[in-house]
Amino acid sequence: MKSELRPRLYYPIPEVDQWLRSVVSGHFRYFGVPMNTPALHIFRFQTGRLWQRAQFQLTTMLVLLVLEAPLTAVITGTTCCARQLRPATAG
Numbered sequence: 001m002k003s004e005l006r007p008r009l010y011y012p013i014p015e016v017d018q019w020l021r022s023v024v025s026g027h028f029r030y031f032g033v034p035m036n037t038p039a040l041h042i043f044r045f046q047t048g049r050l051w052q053r054a055q056f057q058l059t060t061m062l063v064l065l066v067l068e069a070p071l072t073a074v075i076t077g078t079t080c081c082a083r084q085l086r087p088a089t090a091g
Helices: 002-010 013-031 037-076
Strands: none
Touching: 002 013, 002 037, 013 037
């Protein structure tokens, strides 16, 4: 499940949601026998946990990428979009 979910991290969320629903419902249909309810609930919980963790990691990575460039610019004293706003005056 984890290896199948990783490539889908960058897919649109509704598409991944539909895929996860089909995986969980297929699992429930196949393994949905009497006395197997606890295992089914554990599978559904673990699937949701994996998805939530993957989204958190993706969000954290994106936040770090967005914040890293300006932070590096502050540390080094440069900016990525530096341009001269006024012509230099001879003084």
